[in-house]
Amino acid sequence: MTAAASRPPSFCADCTLRLQPGFKPLTAEELACVQAFRTGQQAVRAGQTVVPEHRAIDRLYTVFSGWAFRYKTLADGRRQILNFLLPGDFVGLQGEFAQAATYGVEALTALHLCVFPPQGLWDLYYQQPRLGYAITWLSATQERLQDEILLTVGRRNAAERIAMLLIHLWRRAERVGLADADGSVPFPLTQQHIADALGLSLVHTNKTLRRLERLGLHRLHGGRLSLLDPEALERIADYHTQPMRPAPLI
Amino acid sequence: MTAAASRPPSFCADCTLRLQPGFKPLTAEELACVQAFRTGQQAVRAGQTVVPEHRAIDRLYTVFSGWAFRYKTLADGRRQILNFLLPGDFVGLQGEFAQAATYGVEALTALHLCVFPPQGLWDLYYQQPRLGYAITWLSATQERLQDEILLTVGRRNAAERIAMLLIHLWRRAERVGLADADGSVPFPLTQQHIADALGLSLVHTNKTLRRLERLGLHRLHGGRLSLLDPEALERIADYHTQPMRPAPLI
DNA sequence: CGACCCTTTGAGGGCCGTCAAAGGGGGTGG
């Protein structure tokens, strides 16, 4: 258990995650409002379902520590992973505005969540429009990532998709302070997760992943990922680096 | 030119689009705020680029009439259509929160847009939190559609993807009052657009589309779409009908 | 009438999916 995998503090003002450079500091007033909004926390073990797919989400969550993913499945079991959730990610907005089931959420690692009641969302907007604006910021940023993923799954081939995923997850992990001194980040996905996120089969994912690894582009070992040749990966994926802007943390 | 393809009125209160059952009525106060937020309108001819892909979007738009689509391309020209924009759709939030280029927007038909300055968005949140909340509603709803599209492109085969697209676009067009008495809706896409939206090639799209049409599932003629056997299409696509809730119209 | 764009159809090939089975590696229980 690293420090990052611990449970959130009682007071949002003491939140260690906020100290990461990836996040924008809040004012004391905003912080108090977030604190009042938060009604609890929740711990989920690795592999457990946080939200089952076919029940409407009735809460809002912020990931404090650990990894998770959102997914949808078809009737015959084909699964698509919609995106991965890392510390600081906000989940559940869709459920607030849709009475029906939308997606499932499953923990990849031990997971700690801050829990917010959906009924409190409107109050938040009313009392602190700035936080409402921040939530829209998160939502729009999320949408930009989804656009990139759709381009990846729709138009990139297997090697390009995998290069994309590796770069993207590495950067996201690095942003929230998960990178080691040796440049490696935790990588708790199995190859099945990679396949389901990229719209590929497990077997083809394995073969492509091994090929990139043999080419010396990355290293995947002991649950950690290192990018040995980021430029080559970016060239393969046609990835264009965008500066990461500090995100609000609700 | 049908009435639906006309330009928006000077006053939001006179907006004919708001009368459609797909939209939630606003209070007079909210309406005034939207009116103040709106700084202009814009007409775009069919096939023209509204926003070039590699320039950051510096405005917010609501589609008043006509069809458009958002897209991204790779360096070698492969294009992915991210989604289609119909009357009432709100575009440009991403640009508000990202200085870099995100996606392009192109008109499928003659297009009329209401234009809002991005700098005004924060004022809107501050003055009318309820409208901020409404924008979040739109954003979350958009995200739900994107999730469904990602599942489609990632895990459905060609026939399933096309069935999905036909049902989905038919319902969206019907919701904003574009359906004819005979149950047909306008369908301004070429097969290349369908292919680019679904991550397929033009040729395979054509073959699959013709197959479904020969099976009597739908009819695509004269720029209009009729679903002759919606149940069969839904069965093929594993589509689950979700009740459409009235959307806020900014 | 020709130019252009979109649609349609055929042929062939390749990327990726499915099937099958062996090879680790970590955890649990004996």
Add this chain to the structure above:
DNA sequence: CCACCCCCTTTGACGGCCCTCAAAGGGTCG
């Protein structure tokens, strides 16, 4: 401490869905 088990990874063989290449047909507009 070892053995077993389960899950994940890895590799090979083969087939099919879908892509690419090519070209003809139709509809619209100048």
